[in-house]
Amino acid sequence: MATSTIPTTAFAFLKSIKKNNNREWFAKHKETYIKEQSHIHDFAEALLFELNKHDIIETPSGKKACYRIYRDVRFSKEKYLTVLISAAAFVVLLSFVVVVCIFI
Numbered sequence: 222m223a224t225s226t227i228p229t230t231a232f233a234f235l236k237s238i239k240k241n242n243n244r245e246w247f248a249k250h251k252e253t254y255i256k257e258q259s260h261i262h263d264f265a266e267a268l269l270f271e272l273n274k275h276d277i278i279e280t281p282s283g284k285k286a287c288y289r290i291y292r293d294v295r296f297s298k299e300k301y302l303t304v305l306i307s308a309a310a311f312v313v314l315l316s317f318v319v320v321v322c323i324f325i
Contacts, residue, residue, distance in 0.1 A: 225267040231257040238290075254290075262287060 234257045238247070247254070265283030272278050280286045 225264065225271075227264045228260055231260045258287075258290075
């Protein structure tokens with residue numbers, strides 16, 4: 222089973238994105254992003270496992286539940302690369318949606 226906690230390094234990385242929200246910085250730290258993102262996906266997988274004990278969850282995996290962090294900035298006045306929230310949604314069989322958010 223996947224880990225049931227998100228390490229502090231993932232939160233630290235999200236905070237550093239908030240301070241350095243630009244393409245150049247993100248490109249330099251892409252490997253760290255991928256590593257920390259895997260921790261969040263593992264947590265979402267563990268949460269999905271626990272939710273499935275009580276309800277029938279239609280979301281196929283923790284990874285598929287997680288929202289992407291990139292923004293489409295082509296038509297935006299604000300050119301921030303990433304959103305300042307990390308979130309995941311799990312769809313329950315009866316059309317309820319459970320959303321877990323991490324604000325940075």
